[in-house]
Amino acid sequence: xxxTVIGQGITIEGEVAATEDxxxxxxxxxxxxxxxxxxxxxxxxxxxxxxxxxxSIGGAVTGNVTAAERVDLLGGGRLIGDVKAARLTIADGxxxxxxxxxxx
Amino acid sequence: xxxxxxxxxxxxxxGRIQSDGDLEVFGHVEGSIVAAGSxxxxxxxxxxxxxxxxxxxxxxxxxxxxxxxxxxxxxPGARVQGDLSAPSVGIRPGALVRGHxxxxxxxxxxxxxxxxxxxxxxxxxxPREQPASSxxxxxxxxxxxxxxxxxxxxxxxxxxxxxxxxxxxTTKRASxxxxxxxxxxxxxxRSRTTKTKxxxxx
Numbered sequence: 660x661x662x663t664v665i666g667q668g669i670t671i672e673g674e675v676a677a678t679e680d681x682x683x684x685x686x687x688x689x690x691x692x693x694x695x696x697x698x699x700x701x702x703x704x705x706x707x708x709x710x711x712x713x714x715s716i717g718g719a720v721t722g723n724v725t726a727a728e729r730v731d732l733l734g735g736g737r738l739i740g741d742v743k744a745a746r747l748t749i750a751d752g753x754x755x756x757x758x759x760x761x762x763x
Numbered sequence: 764x765x766x767x768x769x770x771x772x773x774x775x776x777x778g779r780i781q782s783d784g785d786l787e788v789f790g791h792v793e794g795s796i797v798a799a800g801s802x803x804x805x806x807x808x809x810x811x812x813x814x815x816x817x818x819x820x821x822x823x824x825x826x827x828x829x830x831x832x833x834x835x836x837x838x839p840g841a842r843v844q845g846d847l848s849a850p851s852v853g854i855r856p857g858a859l860v861r862g863h864x865x866x867x868x869x870x871x872x873x874x875x876x877x878x879x880x881x882x883x884x885x886x887x888x889x890p891r892e893q894p895a896s897s898x899x900x901x902x903x904x905x906x907x908x909x910x911x912x913x914x915x916x917x918x919x920x921x922x923x924x925x926x927x928x929x930x931x932x933t934t935k936r937a938s939x940x941x942x943x944x945x946x947x948x949x950x951x952x953r954s955r956t957t958k959t960k961x962x963x964x965x
Contacts, residue, residue, distance in 0.1 A: 673778010
């Protein structure tokens with residue numbers, strides 16, 4: 660029970676701040692800041708600005724993503740927004756629209 | 764849709780949470796939680812929000828109203844500041860509740876949902892009723908201060924009484940000393956009128 664799981668069928672509108680890992684398989688709108696690893700699963704929808712240690716995106720994200728370590732855009736993942744992270748990987752089959760800033 | 768969701772202890776959520784399935788909360792939530800399935804509030808959870816679910820199990824702290832379609836169970840150590848309404852409500856020894864408990868048939872549980880809407884709709888109509896409610900007070904004031912005014916304005920006539928009551932408040936300072944038993948709202952009104960008049964004088 661260490662991680663926060665926002666499962667399928669859950670919709671959160673507002674601000675989410677976590678000090679542990681977060682898994683999103685549902686819908687989050689607003690703001691999402693995680694002091695840990697954020698996983699957006701294939702069914703997950705995030706319409707929020709994201710701040711985290713590291714992010715892996717397999718679902719749909721609309722918003723700017725800022726990560727202290729890395730951002731992984733997985734196959735099937737969709738990201739619309741700017742990425743600011745030291746490391747970024749974009750897998751084959753992912754879609755991405757936005758600017759990248761790896762100058763951190 | 765029943766993949767389990769949980770909000771961990773280190774997570775703070777400000778806003779609305781809607782769930783089609785079950786939900787476990789161990790963190791901090793401000794806003795509202797509506798779950799179609801069961802809702803579990805863990806021991807260290809602190810919620811400042813209204814809860815709605817089919818079944819609610821609380822071990823932590825909740826400040827807000829709790830509604831359940833089936834049951835609410837407060838485990839030992841639970842602290843709830845708000846109203847509970849469900850067909851069946853269980854409060855285990857060691858749980859704290861501060862609020863109304865509405866347990867019983869679903870008929871008794873449902874009225875609170877419709878009641879606030881009715882009151883909110885009635886709210887704009889309230890000002891219209893206010894002159895009616897203020898009349899008896901002003902009549903009561905006018906009675907001791909001015910016997911003539913009460914004779915001229917009998918209680919049933921609403922608008923005249925209200926107009927004359929306004930005039931009375933202006934002339935009341937002179938008659939205030941003569942008033943034997945001033946009503947508390949009357950004192951407030953006089954003080955307001957004197958204050959405003961002082962301000963105007965400045």
